[in-house]
Structure formats: structure tokens, C-alpha cells
Amino acid sequence: MLVRLGRILLAALAGLMLVSLAGSFSLQLDSLQVGVSFRPALTGTTAVSLPPFGQISAVTHKVPLQVTVTWENVNLENLSDFAGHVASEKEFLDHLKPSLYQGLRLLLVKVLLLAAMGGSLAAAALRCTGLRDFLASTAAAAVLVAGLLGGVAATYDVSRFGNPNYEGMLQMAPWAIGLAQEAMANMDSLNQQMQAVAENVADLFSRLENGPVPGTEAAAVKLLHVSDLHNNPAAYPLIRAVSEKFKVDLIVDTGDITDLGTPLEAKMTEQIKATPIPYIFVPGNHDSPEVVASLKKLPNVKVLDQEMVQVKGLTILGQADPSSYSNALTPPGEEKIQEIVAGLQEFLAGSANKPTVIAVHNNRLARALAGEAEVILYGHDHRLNIERVRDSWLVDAGTTGAAGIRGLAVTHDVPYTLVVLYFQPDGEGRLKPSMADIIKVSDKDNGFSLERQVF
Numbered sequence: 191m192l193v194r195l196g197r198i199l200l201a202a203l204a205g206l207m208l209v210s211l212a213g214s215f216s217l218q219l220d221s222l223q224v225g226v227s228f229r230p231a232l233t234g235t236t237a238v239s240l241p242p243f244g245q246i247s248a249v250t251h252k253v254p255l256q257v258t259v260t261w262e263n264v265n266l267e268n269l270s271d272f273a274g275h276v277a278s279e280k281e282f283l284d285h286l287k288p289s290l291y292q293g294l295r296l297l298l299v300k301v302l303l304l305a306a307m308g309g310s311l312a313a314a315a316l317r318c319t320g321l322r323d324f325l326a327s328t329a330a331a332a333v334l335v336a337g338l339l340g341g342v343a344a345t346y347d348v349s350r351f352g353n354p355n356y357e358g359m360l361q362m363a364p365w366a367i368g369l370a371q372e373a374m375a376n377m378d379s380l381n382q383q384m385q386a387v388a389e390n391v392a393d394l395f396s397r398l399e400n401g402p403v404p405g406t407e408a409a410a411v412k413l414l415h416v417s418d419l420h421n422n423p424a425a426y427p428l429i430r431a432v433s434e435k436f437k438v439d440l441i442v443d444t445g446d447i448t449d450l451g452t453p454l455e456a457k458m459t460e461q462i463k464a465t466p467i468p469y470i471f472v473p474g475n476h477d478s479p480e481v482v483a484s485l486k487k488l489p490n491v492k493v494l495d496q497e498m499v500q501v502k503g504l505t506i507l508g509q510a511d512p513s514s515y516s517n518a519l520t521p522p523g524e525e526k527i528q529e530i531v532a533g534l535q536e537f538l539a540g541s542a543n544k545p546t547v548i549a550v551h552n553n554r555l556a557r558a559l560a561g562e563a564e565v566i567l568y569g570h571d572h573r574l575n576i577e578r579v580r581d582s583w584l585v586d587a588g589t590t591g592a593a594g595i596r597g598l599a600v601t602h603d604v605p606y607t608l609v610v611l612y613f614q615p616d617g618e619g620r621l622k623p624s625m626a627d628i629i630k631v632s633d634k635d636n637g638f639s640l641e642r643q644v645f
Contacts, residue, residue, distance in 0.1 A: 197313070197323065197327065198323070198326050198327050198330050199330070200312060201308075201309040201310075201312035201313045201327030201328070201330060201331055202309060202327070202330035202331045202333070202334040203312075203334070204308045204309060204311065204312030204331065205304075205305035205306065205307075205308035205309040205312070205330075205331025205332065205334065205335060206230065206305065206308070206331070206334055206335055206338070207308065208304055208305065208307065208308030208311075209228055209301055209304050209305050209308065209335055210227075210228060210229040210230060212227075212304055214226055214227040214258070214260055215227065215297050215300055215301065216262065217293040217294075217296075217297055218289060218293055219289050219290055219293060220289045222261075222263075223262045223263040224259050224260060224261055224262055225259070225260040225262050226257065226258070226259055226260075226297060227257075227258045227260070228255055228256070228257055228258075228301070228338075228339075229255070229256050229258075230254060230255060230256075231254055231255060231256035232254060233249050233254065233256075234249060234250060234251035234252050234253045234254060234255060234256070234342065234345070235247050235248065235249050235250065235256050235257070236248060236250040236251070236256075236257045236258075236259070236351075237256065237257070237258045237259070238258075238259050238261075239258060239259065239260040239261065240261050240452065241260065241261070244356065244357045245258075245356075245357050246351070246354045246355070246356055246357075247354060247355045247357070248350040248351045248353070248354045248355065249350055250346055250347055250348065250350045250351070251341070251342045251345045251346045251347070252341065252345040253338050253341035253342050253345065255338050255339075255341075255342055257342065261454075298339065301335060301339070302332045302335060302336060305331045305332050305334070305335035305336075306328045306329070306331055306332040308331050309327045309328040309329070309330060309331025309332065310324070310327065310328045310331075312327060312331070313327035313328065409612035409613060409614055409624065410502070410503070410613055410614055410615055410621060411439050411440075411501070411502045411503065411504045411612075411613040411621060412436060412437060412438040412439050412610060412611070412612055412613075413438060413439065413440055413441075413442060413504070413547070413610070413611040413612075413613065414429070414432060414433050414436065414438040414440070414441045414442070414608060414609075414610050414611075415441075415442050415444070415567050415585055415587045415608065415609040415610075415611060416429055416441060416442070416443050416444075416587055416590040416608050417443060417444040417445060417446065417474075417551075417567075417568070417569025417570075417586075417587040417588065417589065417590055418444075418445070418446040418474070418569045418570065418572055418587075418588070418589040418590060418591060418593070418594075419443075419446070419447045419448075419589075419590050419591035419594070420446055420447075420448070420449055420476070420589070420591040420593060420594025421447075421448055421449055421455055421458060421591065421594050422590075422591030422592055422594045422606075423458070423461075424591075424592075424606070425590050425591040425592075425606065426461040426462070426464070426465075428590070428606055428608070428631065429441065429465060429590065429608070430464055430465045432608055432610070432629060433465055433467060436610050436627070438467065438610060439467065439468070439501060439502050439504075440467055440468040440469070440470060440501045440502075440504075441465065441467065441468070441469045441470065442470045442472070442506065442547070442549050442567055443469065443470065443471045443472065444472050444474065444549050444550065444551050444567050444568050444569040444570075444587065445471070445472050445473050445474025445475075445476075445477055445510075445511060445514070445551035445569060445570070446474035446475065446476040446477060446551065446569060446570065447459055447471070447474070447476075447477060447481065447485075448476055448477055448478070448481050449476055449594060450476070450478075450519075451476060451477055451478025451479075451480060451481045451517060452478075452480070453480055453484075455481065456480055456481045456483075456484035456485075457484070459481065459484060459485055459488075460484075460488065462485075462488055462490065462491060463488055463489065463490065465490070466490055467490065468490060468492065468501050469488070469490050469491045469492070470491075470492050470494060470499060470501075470506055470508060470549065471485055471491055471492070471493045471494070471508075472493075472494055472495075472508040472509065472510060472511075472549045472550060472551055473493065473495070473510040473511055473514035473551070474511050474513075474514065474551035474552075474569065474570060475511045475513035475514065475518075475519055475520065475521045475522075475551065475552070475570070476513075476519060477511075477514045478514065478516075478517045479514070479515065479516070479517070481514075482510075482514060493508075493510075494506070494507070494508025494509070494510070494549065495508065495509065495510035496508075496509050496510075496533065496534065496537055498541070498543060498545055500543075503621060504546055504547065504613060504621050505543055505544070505545045505546050505547070506545060506546070506547045506548075506549060507534070507537075507538075507545035507547070507548045507549070507563070508548075508549045508550070509530060509534060509548070509549070509550045509555070510551075511550075511551040511552055512526060512530070521552055521570070522552060522555070524554075527552065527554055527555050527558055528558070530555060531555070531558045531559060534548075534559065534562070535562070538562065544563075545563045546563060546564045546565065546613070546620075546621050546622075546623075547563060547564070547565045547566075547567060548562060548563040548565070548566050548567070549566075549567040549568070550566070550567070550568050551568060551569055551570050552568065552570050553568050553569070553570050553571045553573075553586065555568070556568035556584055556586075557579065557584065559582075560579040560580040560581075560582045560584060561579075561580035561581050561582055562582070563582060564582065564583065564622060564623055565582065565583045565585060565611065565623050566582050566583070566584045566585070567585050567587070568584070568585070568586055569586060569587055569588070569589070571586065572588055572589040572593055572604075573586055573588060574586060574587065574588030574607045574609075574628065574630070575588075576609070576626060576628070576643055583623055583645060585609055585611065585626065587607060587608060587609050588605075588607035589604065589606075589607060590606055590607060590608050591606070592604045592605060592606045603632055605630040605631055605632050606630070606631040606632075607628075607629065607630050607631075608629045609626050609627070609628055609629070610626065610627040610629070611623055611625075611626050612624045612625050612626070612627075623645050624644070624645055625642060625643060625644045625645055626642070626643045626645070627640060627641070627642050628640070628641040628642075628643065
């Protein structure tokens with residue numbers, strides 16, 4: 191009898207091991223696809239894996255089983271369509287519930303069948319010749335796994351993720367998780383903010399509808415400067431609308447188009463294709479190598495890193511933020527900034543062409559480069575500003591994405607900001623900046639402003 195019970199117990203454990211070794215089970219949650227895996231552990235933890243950036247984990251249940259959820263894929267088009275209509279966090283969760291329940295039922299069936307298969311194989315290996323022992327081994331494996339999963343469900347406490355553990359590169363960015371949680375909590379106001387932006391943009395253009403923007407007809411080149419979109423989906427149609435109305439020749443983006451530089455964020459940048467004019471991009475400290483590689487594939491995008499490009503006779507030199515060479519988010523220190531300045535000065539000394547515009551991300555780097563070109567474009571600090579420093583016009587576009595998630599998490603108005611720069615030839619035919627139109631669009635009820643500064 192003891193031998194028989196021992197064989198059945200071993201078969202049950204074999205079923206659990208097979209489930210553990212099988213890898214992840216795919217689970218479709220509407221537009222999201224995740225992988226779920228289980229393995230025995232000393233403590234009942236749940237780990238959320240976000241490759242290649244690491245994982246977030248917490249002790250969530252009392253059963254000695256680790257549950258790992260891995261982000262695998264997302265249908266960005268479907269997700270964007272849904273996000274445009276969701277009104278609250280509750281509606282978001284209610285929308286996911288049907289696919290979640292259906293997915294969990296299918297997952298449970300798959301796991302129990304695999305456990306039963308493991309029990310059957312173990313019974314055969316242990317030479318359980320009797321049908322009753324064979325069925326008992328198969329059932330024991332399924333019952334053991336079902337009991338463990340039931341224990342997980344019965345004791346699960348999602349609030350333990352309020353103080354999670356971070357691993358990998360996510361250790362550097364717990365602030366982003368907190369901001370995302372605040373933004374989710376404020377989701378019920380997101381639609382109102384998006385609607386306010388749309389109405390304010392429409393109001394702006396209705397006042398400019400009679401022909402081109404006054405005083406801009408003589409400009410040889412019109413450049414739209416944007417910066418720090420930080421994943422805000424409202425920024426892309428705003429950029430497209432401004433570029434069309436002001437008939438700009440090119441767009442220069444001085445970085446931080448994303449927050450963490452994940453592949454999902456990189457897919458969002460594909461909306462740039464809808465604005466079919468040259469889009470010059472200079473990576474910021476929030477833009478990873480994956481994001482940069484994705485942008486380079488877009489037909490109208492040129493990524494600059496200590497190289498120059500010409501558009502309609504306007505020569506632009508771009509320098510990427512050194513943090514964009516890895517998945518680190520930390521901006522460069524003073525020593526690194528001086529190293530970059532020295533490198534750019536050496537590059538310019540050996541170049542036959544001198545740039546009219548230098549584009550960088552960091553505000554401190556921009557100030558250190560004053561005097562090296564007619565115009566220095568930058569961002570990073572989210573402070574719209576134009577000033578004259580050492581024979582250069584320093585132009586900070588502020589944040590064209592209204593600070594992204596940060597903007598959703600604050601109560602005061604963070605406007606969407608852009609700058610249109612106009613260039614005209616001087617007596618020797620060299621392009622010089624002549625004026626700038628500074629555009630601010632509120633995401634609340636403060637309307638918009640259009641201010642012109644003549645250089």
C-alpha cells in the first residue's frame with residue numbers, strides 16, 4: 191500500500207514539474223498578449239516581467255508557487271482605438287474582464303491537462319500496470335496543481351504590489367510606475383483633457399483660417415521645433431496640424447519622445463509617418479537604442495548623432511544624449527557635457543560646412559554650445575524659452591507632449607508647446623533666423639496662445 195501511495199505521490203509531483211518546465215502559457219487580454227508560467231517556490235510571489243528591462247515582483251499569496259507574467263505583445267492599433275474612448279479606470283478594467291475570464295478558463299484547462307499528462311507519463315515510467323493506479327496517478331497530478339492554483343486564487347492580495355521589488359533596469363525607474371498609477375487613477379479626466387486640446391487647436395486654426403500665417407510668406411525655410419513628447423498620443427495630431435497650417439519645411443525633435451524606451455513605446459512613434467515631411471530626431475536621455483533603431487526605419491525620419499544634414503539649404507548638426515546609447519535614464523554630468531562640447535568643437539573645426547542650427551537634448555549642453563551656431567535647439571527641462579546667448583539664439587521648445595504621464599499626474603496646467611522658426615537669406619545668401627512663433631495649447635480650459643518674437 192505504501193509503495194502504491196508513493197508512486198501516486200511521485201506521479202503527482204511529476205505533473206507539477208511538467209507544468210513548471212513547460213514554459214509560459216499564452217494569454218490574450220483583448221489587445222494585450224502575455225505569457226503566464228508557474229513554478230514551485232519558497233514564497234508565494236508574482237513577478238511581472240518586462241523584457242529587456244527587468245521585472246517587478248511582490249509576495250502576493252500564501253501558496254509556495256511563483257506566478258510569472260511576461261509581456262509578450264500588444265496590438266497597438268486596437269489599444270489606441272480603445273484608449274480614445276475609455277472614460278475611467280473602472281471602464282478600462284470592465285473592458286478587460288470578459289477576455290480575462292475567458293483567458294483564465296482556457297489557461298486552467300491547459301495547465302490541468304498538462305499536469306494530468308505528466309502524471310500519466312510518470313505512472314508509465316513507474317510501471318503502474320493497474321488501470322486504477324494509472325488513473326489515480328493522473329488524477330492526483332491534476333488535483334495537486336488545481337489545489338495549488340486554487341490556493342493562489344483564495345489568498346491572492348494584489349495590494350502587495352503597492353510596495354514591490356524591482357529587478358534589472360527597472361530599479362532605476364520606480365518613479366515611472368508611481369506616475370503611471372497616478373495617471374491611471376486620473377483616467378476619468380483624460381478624455382476631457384484630450385477634448386480640451388482638440389477644441390483649443392480648432393479654435394487656434396479657425397482664427398488663422400484666412401490664408402497663410404501673416405508675415406511668414408517671405409521665409410525661405412520654416413522649421414517646427416518640438417521636444418519631450420513623452421508618449422503623449424495627443425502630441426502627434428497636434429504636430430501634424432501645426433506643420434500643415436504653418437506650411438513648415440521640416441520638423442526637428444530634440445528628444446525624449448518616450449519615457450522608458452520600451453518596444454511598446456517605440457511602436458507609438460510610428461505615427462510620425464502621417465506627417466510626410468523631413469523629421470530630424472536627436473535622441474534624449476529617455477530614448478533607448480530600441481527606440482532609436484525603430485525611428486531609423488521610418489521613411490521620413492533622420493536620426494542625428496554628431497552628424498549634419500541639409501534641408502532646403504539649412505544645415506543642421508545633431509548630437510544625441512549619451513544616455514540614449516543604453517537603457518539608462520540618467521542625464522549626463524558636467525564632466526560628460528564638457529567632453530561632448532570638446533568633441534563637437536573638434537568635429538566643427540574639421541568640417542567644411544558650418545551649421546546654422548545645432549540640435550541637442552540637454553539644456554546645460556545647449557548653453558555650453560552657445561556661440562557655435564546661429565540657433566541652438568534643445569529641450570529636457572520642459573521650460574519653453576528663447577534667449578540670446580553669445581551670438582546664438584537658444585530655443586527651448588518646452589514639452590510638446592505636456593510632460594506625458596507627469597502631466598496627467600499634476601493638477602496645474604502643463605501646456606503643449608511648440609516653436610515655429612523662420613529663416614531668411616542675408617546679403618551673402620546665408621540663412622539667418624528672422625523670427626519665431628511660440629505656440630502654447632492648454633489641455634484644460636485655458637485656451638491657447640500664439641506669440642511672435644522677432645530676432
